[in-house]
Amino acid sequence: MDVMEKLTILADAAKYDVACTSSGNNRGPQEGMLGHAVSCGICHSFTADGRCVSLLKLLQSNMCIYDCQYCHNRRSNDVQRATFTPHEVAELTMRFYQRNYIEGLFLSSAVVKNADYTMEMIIETLRLVREEYRFGGYIHVKAIPGADKALIHRAGLLADRISVNIELPSQASLAKLAPEKTKETILTPMKYLKDGIIQSKNELTLYRHAPKFAPAGQSTQMIVGASPESDSKIVTLAEGLYNKYKLKRVFYSAYIPVNPNMPMASPPLTREHRLYQADWLLRVYGFSAGELFSDADENLSLDVDPKCHWALKNPQFFPVEIMTADFKTLLRVPGIGRISAEKIVAARRVGKLDFNDLKKMRVVLKRAKYFLTCSGKVFEKYHQSTIAARLKDGTDFQQLNLLEQPPGIGMETQTASMFVGDKATFSSHDTASSTGLILPVSHQKGAAI
Amino acid sequence: MTALVFDGSFDGFLSVVHACYYEKLDPISIQPAEILTLMDEARYIETHQANAAQVYAAIKNKISPEVAYTVYVASLSPEEDRYTALLAYIRLGFKVGHMVGSHLQVEYVRRVRDLHRQAAGEAHLLFGFSRFVETASGVFYCQITPRNNVLPLVADHFTRRFMNQQWIIHDKAHNQAAVYDGKSYVIAQNPGDADVTLAAHEEETQDLWVAFWDALSIESRKNWKLQRQLLPIYFRKNMTEFTRQRPIKKPPGDIGRFIEG
Numbered sequence: 001m002d003v004m005e006k007l008t009i010l011a012d013a014a015k016y017d018v019a020c021t022s023s024g025n026n027r028g029p030q031e032g033m034l035g036h037a038v039s040c041g042i043c044h045s046f047t048a049d050g051r052c053v054s055l056l057k058l059l060q061s062n063m064c065i066y067d068c069q070y071c072h073n074r075r076s077n078d079v080q081r082a083t084f085t086p087h088e089v090a091e092l093t094m095r096f097y098q099r100n101y102i103e104g105l106f107l108s109s110a111v112v113k114n115a116d117y118t119m120e121m122i123i124e125t126l127r128l129v130r131e132e133y134r135f136g137g138y139i140h141v142k143a144i145p146g147a148d149k150a151l152i153h154r155a156g157l158l159a160d161r162i163s164v165n166i167e168l169p170s171q172a173s174l175a176k177l178a179p180e181k182t183k184e185t186i187l188t189p190m191k192y193l194k195d196g197i198i199q200s201k202n203e204l205t206l207y208r209h210a211p212k213f214a215p216a217g218q219s220t221q222m223i224v225g226a227s228p229e230s231d232s233k234i235v236t237l238a239e240g241l242y243n244k245y246k247l248k249r250v251f252y253s254a255y256i257p258v259n260p261n262m263p264m265a266s267p268p269l270t271r272e273h274r275l276y277q278a279d280w281l282l283r284v285y286g287f288s289a290g291e292l293f294s295d296a297d298e299n300l301s302l303d304v305d306p307k308c309h310w311a312l313k314n315p316q317f318f319p320v321e322i323m324t325a326d327f328k329t330l331l332r333v334p335g336i337g338r339i340s341a342e343k344i345v346a347a348r349r350v351g352k353l354d355f356n357d358l359k360k361m362r363v364v365l366k367r368a369k370y371f372l373t374c375s376g377k378v379f380e381k382y383h384q385s386t387i388a389a390r391l392k393d394g395t396d397f398q399q400l401n402l403l404e405q406p407p408g409i410g411m412e413t414q415t416a417s418m419f420v421g422d423k424a425t426f427s428s429h430d431t432a433s434s435t436g437l438i439l440p441v442s443h444q445k446g447a448a449i
Numbered sequence: 450m451t452a453l454v455f456d457g458s459f460d461g462f463l464s465v466v467h468a469c470y471y472e473k474l475d476p477i478s479i480q481p482a483e484i485l486t487l488m489d490e491a492r493y494i495e496t497h498q499a500n501a502a503q504v505y506a507a508i509k510n511k512i513s514p515e516v517a518y519t520v521y522v523a524s525l526s527p528e529e530d531r532y533t534a535l536l537a538y539i540r541l542g543f544k545v546g547h548m549v550g551s552h553l554q555v556e557y558v559r560r561v562r563d564l565h566r567q568a569a570g571e572a573h574l575l576f577g578f579s580r581f582v583e584t585a586s587g588v589f590y591c592q593i594t595p596r597n598n599v600l601p602l603v604a605d606h607f608t609r610r611f612m613n614q615q616w617i618i619h620d621k622a623h624n625q626a627a628v629y630d631g632k633s634y635v636i637a638q639n640p641g642d643a644d645v646t647l648a649a650h651e652e653e654t655q656d657l658w659v660a661f662w663d664a665l666s667i668e669s670r671k672n673w674k675l676q677r678q679l680l681p682i683y684f685r686k687n688m689t690e691f692t693r694q695r696p697i698k699k700p701p702g703d704i705g706r707f708i709e710g
Contacts, residue, residue, distance in 0.1 A: 029609045350548060351552070
């Protein structure tokens with residue numbers, strides 16, 4: 001089998017891994033090495049499904065001994081199998097990197113023979129890439145659950161980021177869908193990685209040249225919708241992973257039914273999107289998982305984003321005064337993100353701000369206007385109870401079709417035509433409407449609606 | 450109240466700033482000389498390295514190094530009003546110091562922020578979207594057509610990235626090229642066409658990349674609108690994965706390879 005064929009098979013097999021970030025580590029150029037890493041990450045291309053291509057995402061092999069039901073590469077599936085030699089992966093990485101196709105390598109693998117054997121194969125590839133091909137770019141590697149600590153440590157020293165997939169949000173689901181994996185085999189390496197990363201950071205403060213262990217941190221991924229867990233459970237789990245295991249990112253992947261006889265259908269993509277929004281609220285916006293859910297609704301609302309949902313449930317925190325509220329409070333206003341909050345905090349130090357200024361500064365007011373005051377003034381008066389309806393996508397304004405009757409106007413037009421028959425249309429009886437337009441009397445009711 | 454013209458370089462612009470201060474000028478417009486029409490009456494300001502250095506050092510020391518860099522990056526944008534906005538920005542900077550970027554209530558401060566964002570943003574995209582080909586001589590060649598004059602920023606990035614590799618980045622839109630010899634790069638104006646004879650395994654590598662790229666998209670999740678938003682079509686003409694012919698002909702829509710709008 002030639003490299004082209006292997007590449008097609010093993011890239012296709014790896015594409016369901018969602019993480020493709022190249023961020024989190026700043027490594028300057030080094031003498032004799034090719035490449036460097038920048039902490040913001042760089043996207044190199046985008047596929048037809050709109051996902052970024054940043055890393056050469058490959059499986060070392062797809063000859064799996066496991067039989068996880070959600071997985072494309074499970075042993076009972078009839079798919080083409082292939083294995084890369086370390087040399088082939090290294091050669092591909094270097095050639096693609098020299099042409100600026102990629103930011104680095106993302107190497108994962110199906111479990112071949114056993115976890116340790118697979119991990120050794122991956123390490124050999126990484127060693128070749130780093131030490132013989134002198135590659136200085138970004139490397140993300142998967143730790144195989146159940147592999148020996150020493151092997152995981154070795155991988156962490158060669159890679160920038162290392163991750164263990166948690167796959168499913170509960171032990172029960174794991175037992176059902178991935179019977180060969182257990183909670184322990186997943187959480188043990190995660191804990192080990194956390195300790196390793198903290199230890200390495202401590203050593204670095206003492207010795208400048210101490211070896212760096214996974215400097216871009218660790219991440220994980222779980223599949224959403226293949227098992228019955230609620231959003232509340234998933235987000236709480238993610239919070240635990242951020243706090244206890246110091247993860248950099250948790251990725252969610254809306255389950256895609258790749259295998260024909262899976263019990264569940266694919267969940268709506270909006271659910272994945274809402275989970276990511278909630279995830280950002282945890283990491284960046286200072287929310288806790290408990291705030292986002294109540295006993296009544298265990299799932300995130302599909303109509304409005306989680307921050308809006310929280311704000312509607314907690315009107316006691318609003319409105320927020322733009323000139324005095326602290327940064328953290330501003331971050332909690334729906335529609336105001338980090339950039340907007342930073343702009344507001346900077347600009348108000350040097351002068352007063354009103355809604356017009358906010359608009360010109362490109363702070364998006366679509367949602368924020370219901371929750372803000374500028375020097376005590378509100379944007380427009382709304383009744384509290386109408387805000388929820390206005391925030392739901394598409395109900396604030398409605399694009400009318402020229403040929404369609406807008407709802408509720410049909411009757412008015414009928415009376416209008418009767419009127420027109422009686423009198424001249426624009427007579428002295430016409431009065432000015434609130435918008436300043438002169439309308440025939442009979443049209444006014446319709447306009448008011 | 451006059452219109453000022455200069456040679457269009459960043460040093461030229463700094464010389465204009467120098468002249469505005471030392472000759473108490475209050476220009477209504479500042480433009481590079483080449484876009485001047487016969488109808489305009491304008492005064493030409495000579496570029497003086499010493500004056501430019503003096504102004505740049507003053508911005509660095511009296512405002513802040515970050516503001517100096519912002520001014521430089523914003524001047525790379527192609528918008529016509531960039532120099533007038535920048536002059537106003539620098540003047541405000543000398544009054545209020547390093548907080549000048551915070552005065553977002555002021556129109557030209559917002560404008561400079563936008564110009565900076567435009568140029569820096571395009572440069573960042575090009576860090577990812579530039580594609581090199583290996584030529585027979587071992588030099589890697591890359592062609593870009595940016596809207597902003599961001600070649601220096603892009604070349605700086607690749608100097609760090611491909612430190613021990615010789616490369617040329619050819620900016621066809623501004624007719625200039627950055628040439629790196631393994632130590633430092635120089636920017637050549639009007640470079641003419643490069644001899645791009647491909648290295649032996651170049652075509653094979655391109656095919657591998659294209660095969661990898663094609664294999665990546667998930668059929669059931671096609672989202673061309675999102676793809677266009679993140680990877681605008683005007684970058685695609687220089688990107689291997691969009692321009693390379695496939696061995697088996699697939700309709701471009703199948704794998705989201707639209708090049709033209």
